[in-house]
Amino acid sequence: MFPDRSRFRHRQPLAAKGGFPRKVDVGAKQPKIILSGMRPTGRLHWGNYTGALANWVSLQDDYTCHFMVADWHVLTTALDKTPEIRANTREMFLDWLGAGLDPERSVLFVQSEIKEHAELYLILAMLVSMGRLERNPTFKEQIRDLNLQGEISYGHLGYPVLQAADILVYRAHAVPVGEDQLPHLELTREMARRFNFHFPAAAQEVFPEPDGLVTTFARFPGTDGRRMSKSLGNTIEISASPEEIREKIKPAFTDPARLRRSDPGNPEICAVYTWYRKFLPDEAELTAHECRNALRGCVQCKARLAEGAVAHFAPLRERRAAYEADPRRLRAIMAEGCERARAVARTTMDLVHEAMGIG
Helix, strand or coil, rough: CCCCCEEEECCCCCCCCCCCCEEEEECCCCCCCEEHHHHHHHHHHHHHHHHHHHHHHHHCCCCCEEEEEEEHHHHHCCCHHHHHHHHHHHHHHHHHHHHCCCCEEEEEEHHCCCHHHHHHHHHHHHHCHHHHCCCCCHHHHHHHCCCCCCCCCCHCCCCHHHHHHHHHCCCCCCCEECCCHHHHHHHHHHHHHHHHHHHCCCCCCCCCEHHHHHHCCCCCCCCCCCCHHHHHHHCCCCCCCHEEEEHHCCCCCCCCCCCCCCCCHHHHHHHHHHHHHHCCCCCCCCHHHHHHHCCCCCHHHHHHHHHHHHHHHHHHHHHHHHHCCCCCHHHHHHHHHHHHHHHHHHHHHHHHHHCCCCC
16 A cells, blocks of 8 residues: 555755755645656665655655656766666666556656756756865765765765756756755755856746655665665565565564563564554554564564565556566657656756856
């Protein structure tokens, strides 16, 4: 079951002096245009699904959505992975379509096919200082985590500017993001303000300042209890077969203090319980009660969870297999999505050229 919109926290525009937006009533008037993207690094897993993809599917009901395969962004930290990008892009489209993204309602496209992203990136790069980019907390974390001291490329440093171009070229009003992406989004908002200030348009401002929509499942546990990540080898793919799901769940992390079946457990620190809340929400409360009171063992708990997850992803696997069996249809969907995105981006760049008096 896909999540309802009550699980989103809508973030308002930031004040001119900075600071993250406050939460507002989700019943308030919502933005109309959304842009979000994923880097094509292989088949998607449960963390991608709960943190972004399932939310994207539900957003289609209320927003004009643009969803992007961010292939240029792979180059910032994984230049050696370029031979894999084309195949991974295809896999990503299959996962998206299987999960329920509708190419009739949403624009599904590949970043590198829309050259207007690169032009706007160049223009926005003139409006930001090196110091501002270096102060980005997400950038600092990447440098530390990837041990890149002295090995930082200009493209990596300018990653948030390209991300800003991705968003602003569709004049998006909102961006579904994780908490760790909020600093990048604030830079996007700054870029919009600076462009609008330097190049005031005759009628309305060229760029709106996009807000952030943050999901409560932004960080999803892997089979070892840490955040689900390909680099940690703790993932379960959303296209996994029933047999693969059952085998992955068997050794999954539970309460390490619960050594015997008769010991009471703590579901709050158990990855399996988090999965229950997502895939078997109607049974989550009972599961937690029986765990705390030693009324159900971990083996039984995992077995029930596995069957719930198999059922949850069955429609996705079926839709994905249907698209995979029809490569001509898949190529047509990709081409049409890119053309629709290109038309929007060209219109935006016409506004940019007019405001700047160039082009």
